[in-house]
Amino acid sequence: MNVAIFGAGYVGLVTGAVLADMGHQVTLIEVSEEKIALIRQGISPIYETGLDSLLVRVLGTRHLQVTDHPEDIVSSSEVVFIAVGTPPLPSGEADLRYVRQAALAIGAKMTGQIRQVIVNKATVPIGSANLVEIWIQDGFREVHGSAPAEEWYTVASNPEFLREGTAIYDTLYPDRIVIGADQQWALDQLRDLYAPIVEQSFEPPLEAERPPTLQRIPLVTTDRITSEMIKYAANAFLATKISFANELANISQRVGADVMQVMHGIGLDQRIGPRFLNAGIGWGGSCLGKDLSALTVTAEEYGYHPRLLHATADVNRDQRQTVVKHLQEELKTVKGRRVALWGLSFKPGTDDLRDSPAITIIEELLRLGVRVQAYDPVAMDHLQHQRPDLDIVYAITAESALEGADALILATEWPQFADVPVTVIAEKLSRAIVIDGRNFWDPAAIAAAGLIYRGVGR
Numbered sequence: 446m447n448v449a450i451f452g453a454g455y456v457g458l459v460t461g462a463v464l465a466d467m468g469h470q471v472t473l474i475e476v477s478e479e480k481i482a483l484i485r486q487g488i489s490p491i492y493e494t495g496l497d498s499l500l501v502r503v504l505g506t507r508h509l510q511v512t513d514h515p516e517d518i519v520s521s522s523e524v525v526f527i528a529v530g531t532p533p534l535p536s537g538e539a540d541l542r543y544v545r546q547a548a549l550a551i552g553a554k555m556t557g558q559i560r561q562v563i564v565n566k567a568t569v570p571i572g573s574a575n576l577v578e579i580w581i582q583d584g585f586r587e588v589h590g591s592a593p594a595e596e597w598y599t600v601a602s603n604p605e606f607l608r609e610g611t612a613i614y615d616t617l618y619p620d621r622i623v624i625g626a627d628q629q630w631a632l633d634q635l636r637d638l639y640a641p642i643v644e645q646s647f648e649p650p651l652e653a654e655r656p657p658t659l660q661r662i663p664l665v666t667t668d669r670i671t672s673e674m675i676k677y678a679a680n681a682f683l684a685t686k687i688s689f690a691n692e693l694a695n696i697s698q699r700v701g702a703d704v705m706q707v708m709h710g711i712g713l714d715q716r717i718g719p720r721f722l723n724a725g726i727g728w729g730g731s732c733l734g735k736d737l738s739a740l741t742v743t744a745e746e747y748g749y750h751p752r753l754l755h756a757t758a759d760v761n762r763d764q765r766q767t768v769v770k771h772l773q774e775e776l777k778t779v780k781g782r783r784v785a786l787w788g789l790s791f792k793p794g795t796d797d798l799r800d801s802p803a804i805t806i807i808e809e810l811l812r813l814g815v816r817v818q819a820y821d822p823v824a825m826d827h828l829q830h831q832r833p834d835l836d837i838v839y840a841i842t843a844e845s846a847l848e849g850a851d852a853l854i855l856a857t858e859w860p861q862f863a864d865v866p867v868t869v870i871a872e873k874l875s876r877a878i879v880i881d882g883r884n885f886w887d888p889a890a891i892a893a894a895g896l897i898y899r900g901v902g903r
């Protein structure tokens with residue numbers, strides 16, 4: 446099938462590469478010349494396990510192409526995905542300007558030579574499929590002075606659930622695929638596109654082995670509004686689960702319980718499940734916060750005050766400050782102190798810094814006059830580039846970040862941090878304080894090395 450994808454970011458690039466590897470003919474349409482140049486050389490502009498080798502392969506077979514010129518690619522593609530960013534506006538609403546630009550471009554290039562499904566893969570507010578339809582018509586009208594014929598196209602919703610860091614795996618072996626469309630032919634077209642994934646009939650690539658027992662992926666087909674809502678509901682629920690664990694951490698800390706064991710104890714209950722119950726400094730990233738606030742805005746627009754969603758966001762905002770409070774309690778005066786901070790990306794396995802708790806913590810530490818010595822395995826260049834205003838020292842290694850520091854704060858649980866022996870941490874720190882924002886270490890092992898350990902809720 447011919448597929449065009451607007452936006453070669455985390456979602457567009459991975460989706461495009463995976464579909465191309467299954468034999469679809471995919472063209473990525475991207476506005477960033479820098480990204481296009483990298484992708485053409487088989488270099489992924491984002492840090493994502495396995496993506497470089499996958500790119501090299503699909504570029505080699507010419508099943509994947511990338512361009513900044515939509516031109517005839519759009520009109521000859523049976524499926525056109527919109528996978529551009531939908532960042533939050535200061536009001537909490539999703540900024541739809543890139544979606545609008547893509548939809549206008551699609552309309553401008555539409556010819557009716559084939560019947561097309563235009564698919565919102567970006568996370569967009571409820572009702573956005575209707576907006577995209579209008580923008581496509583506007584784009585067409587600008588060129589032709591009239592609306593495109595109704596039977597030429599339809600707009601569908603196909604929300605994305607991949608996790609950064611395991612994006613290829615998640616695209617090949619998703620928990621489910623959700624498609625929302627108001628026309629049967631569009632549902633059928635997307636069903637055909639995803640058939641290799643739904644039926645698991647493709648040869649698993651080296652980059653992501655198939656789980657041994659997986660045979661079929663559930664396909665949820667529904668209307669567009671419900672599909673859009675499913676995406677927001679999923680992220681709101683995940684965010685709430687983490688905020689719940691953090692709420693319980695704060696209570697556990699006060700009464701002397703260990704939240705890790707509490708969550709293990711409840712997670713074994715099949716109605717609850719063990720995942721997304723990690724207490725720590727809270728969630729971040731490009732999705733949970735943005736989608737929670739967009740859903741909150743939508744609820745308010747319709748006259749409903751979503752108390753649970755507000756509380757979920759409030760708990761998360763405050764949770765980022767827990768490590769700073771621990772630092773103040775241990776060091777008393779923090780002004781003029783040196784603090785090592787490990788981990789900058791919002792989670793391990795990615796270089797994505799969007800809404801990263803580490804950055805909020807750095808901002809707070811700098812405000813308090815702390816000297817920050819930071820280290821991250823992959824995200825330091827990005828932070829230097831994106832936030833030149835942050836006056837921090839970037840260390841070359843995790844160990845060198847510790848030199849002469851009064852305390853270590855762990856903000857992102859990169860697995861390689863476990864390779865640094867706690868004895869080395871004890872030796873390099875000038876004071877023996879470890880503040881574990883992700884409950885990463887075994888407190889007993891840290892204490893055995895003579896270090897003071899402060900976790901979250903334990």
Ligand SMILES: NC(=O)c1ccc[n+]([C@@H]2O[C@H](COP(=O)([O-])OP(=O)(O)OC[C@H]3O[C@@H](n4cnc5c(N)ncnc54)[C@H](O)[C@@H]3O)[C@@H](O)[C@H]2O)c1
Nearest residue numbers: 452454455456474475476529530531543546547567568605
């Ligand atoms: N990143 C994730 O883990 C994830 C997961 C699920 C859903 N989503 C959603 O998917 C969407 C995309 O997210 P992302 O993380 O891939 O964003 P991103 O910022 O990594 O990528 C978006 C890309 O779109 C490009 N772009 C912007 N306007 C364009 C235009 N008019 N034409 C062509 N390209 C254009 C940008 O240059 C950028 O490369 C968002 O709505 C996001 O909420 C993201």
